[in-house]
Amino acid sequence: MNPEDLSLLEAASAIRSGTLSPLEYVRSLLARIDQLDSRVQAWATVDREAVLAEAKQCEAEARQKQFRGPLHGIPVGIKDIFYTKGLRTTMGSVLFKDFVPDRDAEAVSRLRNAGAIILGKTVTTMFANLDPGPTRNPWNLNHTPGGSSSGSAAAVAARMCPAAIGTQTVGSVGRPGAFNGVVTIVPTQKTISLNGVFPLAWSLDHAGIFGRSVEDVEAMMDSLAQVEPMDHVAQWETGPSTSTAPSGKFRIGIVRDFFHEHATSETRATIDALAHKLAGSGFEVDEARLPEVFALSQPILRMIVRTEAASNHEKLFSRAPETYGPKLRTLIETGMLVEGVDYLRASRLRTRYQRAMAKLFDDFDALLTPAARGTAPEGIGSTGDPVMNGPWTLADFPTMTLPCALGGNGLPLGVQLSAPPFQERSLLELGKIVEAVVGFNSKPDITAA
Amino acid sequence: MNPEDLSLLEAASAIRSGTLSPLEYVRSLLARIDQLDSRVQAWATVDREAVLAEAKQCEAEARQKQFRGPLHGIPVGIKDIFYTKGLRTTMGSVLFKDFVPDRDAEAVSRLRNAGAIILGKTVTTMFANLDPGPTRNPWNLNHTPGGSSSGSAAAVAARMCPAAIGTQTVGSVGRPGAFNGVVTIVPTQKTISLNGVFPLAWSLDHAGIFGRSVEDVEAMMDSLAQVEPMDHVAQWETGPSTSTAPSGKFRIGIVRDFFHEHATSETRATIDALAHKLAGSGFEVDEARLPEVFALSQPILRMIVRTEAASNHEKLFSRAPETYGPKLRTLIETGMLVEGVDYLRASRLRTRYQRAMAKLFDDFDALLTPAARGTAPEGIGSTGDPVMNGPWTLADFPTMTLPCALGGNGLPLGVQLSAPPFQERSLLELGKIVEAVVGFNSKPDITAA
Numbered sequence: 001m002n003p004e005d006l007s008l009l010e011a012a013s014a015i016r017s018g019t020l021s022p023l024e025y026v027r028s029l030l031a032r033i034d035q036l037d038s039r040v041q042a043w044a045t046v047d048r049e050a051v052l053a054e055a056k057q058c059e060a061e062a063r064q065k066q067f068r069g070p071l072h073g074i075p076v077g078i079k080d081i082f083y084t085k086g087l088r089t090t091m092g093s094v095l096f097k098d099f100v101p102d103r104d105a106e107a108v109s110r111l112r113n114a115g116a117i118i119l120g121k122t123v124t125t126m127f128a129n130l131d132p133g134p135t136r137n138p139w140n141l142n143h144t145p146g147g148s149s150s151g152s153a154a155a156v157a158a159r160m161c162p163a164a165i166g167t168q169t170v171g172s173v174g175r176p177g178a179f180n181g182v183v184t185i186v187p188t189q190k191t192i193s194l195n196g197v198f199p200l201a202w203s204l205d206h207a208g209i210f211g212r213s214v215e216d217v218e219a220m221m222d223s224l225a226q227v228e229p230m231d232h233v234a235q236w237e238t239g240p241s242t243s244t245a246p247s248g249k250f251r252i253g254i255v256r257d258f259f260h261e262h263a264t265s266e267t268r269a270t271i272d273a274l275a276h277k278l279a280g281s282g283f284e285v286d287e288a289r290l291p292e293v294f295a296l297s298q299p300i301l302r303m304i305v306r307t308e309a310a311s312n313h314e315k316l317f318s319r320a321p322e323t324y325g326p327k328l329r330t331l332i333e334t335g336m337l338v339e340g341v342d343y344l345r346a347s348r349l350r351t352r353y354q355r356a357m358a359k360l361f362d363d364f365d366a367l368l369t370p371a372a373r374g375t376a377p378e379g380i381g382s383t384g385d386p387v388m389n390g391p392w393t394l395a396d397f398p399t400m401t402l403p404c405a406l407g408g409n410g411l412p413l414g415v416q417l418s419a420p421p422f423q424e425r426s427l428l429e430l431g432k433i434v435e436a437v438v439g440f441n442s443k444p445d446i447t448a449a
Numbered sequence: 450m451n452p453e454d455l456s457l458l459e460a461a462s463a464i465r466s467g468t469l470s471p472l473e474y475v476r477s478l479l480a481r482i483d484q485l486d487s488r489v490q491a492w493a494t495v496d497r498e499a500v501l502a503e504a505k506q507c508e509a510e511a512r513q514k515q516f517r518g519p520l521h522g523i524p525v526g527i528k529d530i531f532y533t534k535g536l537r538t539t540m541g542s543v544l545f546k547d548f549v550p551d552r553d554a555e556a557v558s559r560l561r562n563a564g565a566i567i568l569g570k571t572v573t574t575m576f577a578n579l580d581p582g583p584t585r586n587p588w589n590l591n592h593t594p595g596g597s598s599s600g601s602a603a604a605v606a607a608r609m610c611p612a613a614i615g616t617q618t619v620g621s622v623g624r625p626g627a628f629n630g631v632v633t634i635v636p637t638q639k640t641i642s643l644n645g646v647f648p649l650a651w652s653l654d655h656a657g658i659f660g661r662s663v664e665d666v667e668a669m670m671d672s673l674a675q676v677e678p679m680d681h682v683a684q685w686e687t688g689p690s691t692s693t694a695p696s697g698k699f700r701i702g703i704v705r706d707f708f709h710e711h712a713t714s715e716t717r718a719t720i721d722a723l724a725h726k727l728a729g730s731g732f733e734v735d736e737a738r739l740p741e742v743f744a745l746s747q748p749i750l751r752m753i754v755r756t757e758a759a760s761n762h763e764k765l766f767s768r769a770p771e772t773y774g775p776k777l778r779t780l781i782e783t784g785m786l787v788e789g790v791d792y793l794r795a796s797r798l799r800t801r802y803q804r805a806m807a808k809l810f811d812d813f814d815a816l817l818t819p820a821a822r823g824t825a826p827e828g829i830g831s832t833g834d835p836v837m838n839g840p841w842t843l844a845d846f847p848t849m850t851l852p853c854a855l856g857g858n859g860l861p862l863g864v865q866l867s868a869p870p871f872q873e874r875s876l877l878e879l880g881k882i883v884e885a886v887v888g889f890n891s892k893p894d895i896t897a898a
Binding site for chain 1: 756757759760763784785786787788789790791792793794797
């Protein structure tokens with residue numbers, strides 16, 4: 001098997017047993033980037049010398065059977081909105097084209113401590129909003145990879161790295177995950193630190209993970225999740241998982257309200273077929289009905305995002321408005337006009353929304369929806385619609401997406417699973433079962449694309 | 450000694466030893482209210498029958514040597530903005546003149562669990578803002594008692610109850626405390642729950658305590674403070690205090706910047722004399738210089754209060770604007786005009802302000818300032834100026850006030866001590882020493898007033 005096709009766990013295990021050299025692994029991924037990235041453009045910055053030096057060091061340590069942590073020698077991609085010490089961090093804006101942070105974001109630091117090698121920075125849309133970067137979809141270069149974590153999703157799909165991290169304020173992880181046929185998780189808001197990440201709308205910003213299997217994503221979570229040992233709310237368990245896989249008592253709610261209305265017929269059929277398969281696999285699958293306040297979710301989201309984004313960008317924007325893309329510019333200018341009481345009303349309605357949505361878990365252990373309206377739209381002028389993801393980000397429910405079929409156009413379709421706050425471990429266990437039931441095993445052929 | 454002159458701890462101890470009957474104690478306080486409250490008007494509601502029934506029950510239990518908790522049989526005053534089950538709660542507004550909650554605020558519930566008797570509801574200004582209620586200052590009925598916790602401060606000063614609770618958004622505990630010559634503490638924001646309290650500006654609202662000695666206030670804190678046993682940040686220790694009294698290494702910063710400028714010359718002289726005495730008592734006392742960002746504290750406060758108050762009152766105000774006092778009405782109408790980005794800018798500057806202010810504790814263990822500009826102003830049309838208290842509420846530093854002298858007009862002057870967040874216990878220990886150094890032992894003579 002080519003090293004680039006190894007899963008994260010396979011590579012980690014091979015490095016530990018001495019059958020994979022960290023240096024050769026990195027070299028093969030760099031070669032793949034050299035071969036493909038002029039077309040995919042997933043990477044904003046790759047410092048080859050530094051990466052090779054780091055890989056040599058990992059190799060020397062591995063020979064001595066010294067391992068930094070569970071990700072020893074694993075190259076990962078970092079969305080270009082996380083601070084990386086000594087490595088250019090552009091935020092997708094010309095305003096930061098020469099910005100080299102003097103420290104790592106907390107999440108980056110945790111990855112390094114686990115032994116990961118920062119392979120490079122992946123393309124973000126401008127300031128993680130909707131103005132696209134140059135990245136293309138590895139499944140079909142004429143289609144968008146989605147955004148805002150465009151490069152992270154595309155790099156993992158194109159086998160340029162086994163895993164990557166990104167951020168989601170509305171649908172910036174789940175949507176590109178679905179469009180690129182990879183697995184993602186966005187845990188509850190503070191489970192992965194946003195310290196050292198350029199904010200878009202801080203009360204909604206979340207960090208998330210891209211991988212090619214649920215197990216790989218879980219391995220990343222194990223290194224990234226920061227849970228205070230005495231925190232009784234957060235339920236991420238460090239060390240060996242004590243969770244048991246969801247059994248026949250596990251109740252899955254398929255949410256057709258709203259989500260099916262916004263999905264393509266192909267997506268609806270795919271999700272319905274999956275629900276049917278899951279019911280046949282011993283799960284209780286029933287239709288979950290959304291509470292009335294759900295109708296306010298989109299307006300609440302828009303109000304919070306635009307006002308916080310305007311506050312956040314106020315100074316930078318006033319200095320160089322001409323550098324802003326039209327979508328972010330409109331967001332900021334609209335946000336500047338929001339009345340304080342309107343922002344606060346939206347924030348307070350959000351609490352009511354969260355409480356009403358949490359009641360869904362009285363009847364269900366997890367919720368099933370499409371990960372996107374359909375396959376990735378044609379063209380790279382838009383990153384697609386985050387409408388399937390925003391409701392869960394607003395609720396702050398941990399959410400996974402998994403590829404589950406190829407659409408008629410040969411591009412992947414994704415399914416989305418949501419669980420109660422802090423229930424990431426059981427969400428991952430469910431994800432493993434769904435992954436097995438689905439049996440998705442296609443991969444993009446970029447030479448053909 | 451008349452029962453009304455007993456300190457809280459003296460009364461609690463006498464009840465426990467059987468030398469004070471809870472029923473007689475309550476009767477003597479009710480008699481004092483009957484005698485004086487037509488002039489002071491500290492009380493909004495006193496349900497005599499319910500109070501006497503509760504006192505009889507406490508008495509019966511005490512005879513059996515059954516005590517509900519450390520405050521068994523102690524009558525306390527509750528600002529009329531805390532929900533009290535079965536007891537009218539007006540918020541100082543005609544809109545709530547017949548409102549009888551069906552549950553207790555968390556703080557009230559904790560007091561009841563500790564054995565306290567809810568003697569009644571004390572007058573609040575309208576919705577805890579600046580429009581005065583009818584309460585007068587027991588030291589001189591022609592002067593304001595301050596606000597918004599007007600009745601709680603006046604009732605404790607007039608010996609109608611040994612202790613009471615109130616709330617502070619800017620200076621609604623410290624200022625009336627100073628004007629009425631009583632001791633107060635406002636702990637770090639979540640140390641006393643605001644669950645079941647009508648909000649004014651939720652990001653600034655704090656609960657606080659009124660008593661006639663530091664020990665009494667500490668006894669109230671022991672029953673009111675809610676500290677999660679696993680919370681590593683909050684440092685309130687339940688059970689016996691392990692603190693040691695501040696010694697000669699303890700550094701007190703006197704803040705003359707801003708505070709002396711806003712104080713009367715009489716106040717300045719009093720605070721300077723106290724600082725001199727403390728230096729003579731073995732403390733290190735030096736001048737603390739405020740950071741540059743302090744200049745923004747008043748604008749930040751005003752922006753947050755008006756916007757959150759407007760959001761909070763939006764619905765009620767639109768239904769019955771004519772019932773609102775002119776000060777609250779102006780606050781809400783101004784708040785309605787605030788732009789979202791301006792509110793968020795103020796909230797974000799608050800964080801910068803808090804960090805800069807916290808640096809003062811690199812050099813000092815506590816900060817010393819006047820508790821008010823001077824003695825209570827004449828007239829009851831205004832509740833006086835909260836300018837000395839707001840900066841600490843904005844910083845969320847726990848703050849105590851203590852009476853420290855009588856002004857030339859026979860009304861009390863107060864001193865204010867502030868400590869780092871969650872350092873309430875050491876603040877109280879310092880307060881005991883300051884109390885002893887000051888030796889304030891005057892009390893109001895309402896017959897004369």
